[in-house]
Amino acid sequence: MVGAQPYDIEALKIEPKPVLDACGERLACDLCGKKTKFFCYFCCRPVPQLAGKIPQIRLPFKMDVIKHARELDGKSTAVHAKIIAPEDIEIITYSDTCLDDVDPSRTALLFPGPDAQDISELDASTFDRVIVIDGTWSQAKGMVHNSIKLRRMQKVTVKPRRTRFWRYQNLDDSFMATIEAIYFLYRDSFKNGEYDGEYDALMYFYKYFYDFIQMRTRAH
Numbered sequence: 001m002v003g004a005q006p007y008d009i010e011a012l013k014i015e016p017k018p019v020l021d022a023c024g025e026r027l028a029c030d031l032c033g034k035k036t037k038f039f040c041y042f043c044c045r046p047v048p049q050l051a052g053k054i055p056q057i058r059l060p061f062k063m064d065v066i067k068h069a070r071e072l073d074g075k076s077t078a079v080h081a082k083i084i085a086p087e088d089i090e091i092i093t094y095s096d097t098c099l100d101d102v103d104p105s106r107t108a109l110l111f112p113g114p115d116a117q118d119i120s121e122l123d124a125s126t127f128d129r130v131i132v133i134d135g136t137w138s139q140a141k142g143m144v145h146n147s148i149k150l151r152r153m154q155k156v157t158v159k160p161r162r163t164r165f166w167r168y169q170n171l172d173d174s175f176m177a178t179i180e181a182i183y184f185l186y187r188d189s190f191k192n193g194e195y196d197g198e199y200d201a202l203m204y205f206y207k208y209f210y211d212f213i214q215m216r217t218r219a220h
């Protein structure tokens with residue numbers, strides 16, 4: 001995409017390395033018992049050894065991340081947001097009833113298109129919740145096509161940034177990872193003076209994995 005600017009991942013006001021490096025081996029999730037590193041992708045919880053050591057933040061509006069029921073890759077970066085802001089982020093599997101409690105007149109949907117408004121220009125008093133669809137572009141289009149509720153929501157976008165996501169480097173690099181889109185939705189909505197890293201913690205695990213891959217790539 002023309003105009004997609006790279007962003008400076010090193011400028012984020014977070015320091016995940018000391019904490020996460022100290023958490024060396026895979027540990028059991030205290031809910032499902034699965035051995036995992038840092039957090040459980042199924043229960044969306046940090047391993048008990050990390051409780052109290054990773055940042056926990058509140059966000060200015062609620063977010064539901066809707067996963068496609070057939071999304072087989074369980075390792076979505078959206079889980080990072082749920083771990084860091086558990087009270088404001090929900091991760092939901094798409095079904096006919098998953099939006100029953102959602103008021104479409106007070107909910108915005110992250111979905112690009114000619115009728116979408118940039119989140120920075122959206123009046124914060126017009127919505128309390130944002131929905132993000134976590135899936136391929138064709139899955140997202142299918143969900144919106146099949147849901148009257150999703151179609152009725154006001155559409156929002158974020159300015160494209162050149163992705164830092166190692167897994168997508170062979171694709172169009174303005175295709176952001178879900179956690180990047182979530183982070184910039186909150187960051188671009190910030191209107192209380194100058195942004196000073198208030199939501200950077202959303203990128204806590206992402207930055208750690210990013211730095212890890214960079215280091216390994218350089219070593220080879």
Ligand SMILES: [Zn+2]
Pocket residue numbers: 029030031032033034040041042043044
């Ligand atoms: Zn678990």
